[in-house]
Amino acid sequence: MIPAGRRGTTTISARAVARIAQQAATEKGGAVGAVRGAATVRGRRADVSVRLALPWPGELGHRARAVQRHVASRTGELTGLTVRVTRLGVVRLRRSEDSAVASPPDEEGGAPRRWWSPRSSPAAVIALLGAVPTALLTADVVAVHAFGHAPAGWRSDVVDRLSATRADALPVTVGAIVAVVAGLWLLLLAGTPGLRSRYVVAGFPSRRTVAVDRSAVASLVRDRVLDVSGVDTVRVRVGRRRVRVRAVLAFGDRAAAREEARAAVLGAVDDCRLDRPLRCALRLRTARTWDPVPDENLVNAPAADAPAGAEHGRKETR
Structure with a gap:
């Protein structure tokens, strides 16, 4: 009998690990549609990335974490490798009849009306304006008191100019006005949420909020209106409180098309499940x-110059 150490080893390819991870992603978490996976195997370790679609509405964060844990454990169980899911990408959301309804708001309070902006640019500007003079002044003071150097010329010049300047001088007045305007600007930024181009989706607890961009809402409304028979061109403008739609009708009854287009706009806005409903114009x-x-x-007639025996499909003029 051949000793165990000389019987060889079993090697699992990265492609096989990716296929197993794809199958594992469909077993738990309610993945909808095609699942794509990729894997990299290094010895007894494997790094797996999975791209999939999740049902909507639902608790996306909890569902994504469940899929990630299940893919890692199930793939490791079947392959015998130490599996780590490095990336889980949700490429799209799809409606499903058996999808779970979004969780109701917590007792502590509902989701915020809007997302608050981190205000990174104003914070960086203010920090830079305050850090540079403070650093220069600190370096000069340390050089004078610790090393016995003479004060810098710019600091002595600034002290002399400030001591000789009157309180009612024009530079002092201009500086005060600039300081007041900057202060009011900072108070306005601190008291407003920002991120006006994003709408909060209703139905999520206050600890976790989901938002959609205005461009996504506009794209959904545009696609719905273009599905109306006879509509040729659609322009959508999504504002803070209202959705404005301008459409061009190429053929068909105008009154019926208007009613169908209005119903399409209202249905698209309702499907977005926004926390603050938008008015439609x-x-x-x-x-x-x-x-x-x-x-x-004339609309359904096949082309006259088409070859005989070829399959013809109806083409609707948009």
């Missing part, structure tokens, strides 16, 4: 070549 005008009653035979 729709303006529908007809194109210069508008046809109230389009010829169905």
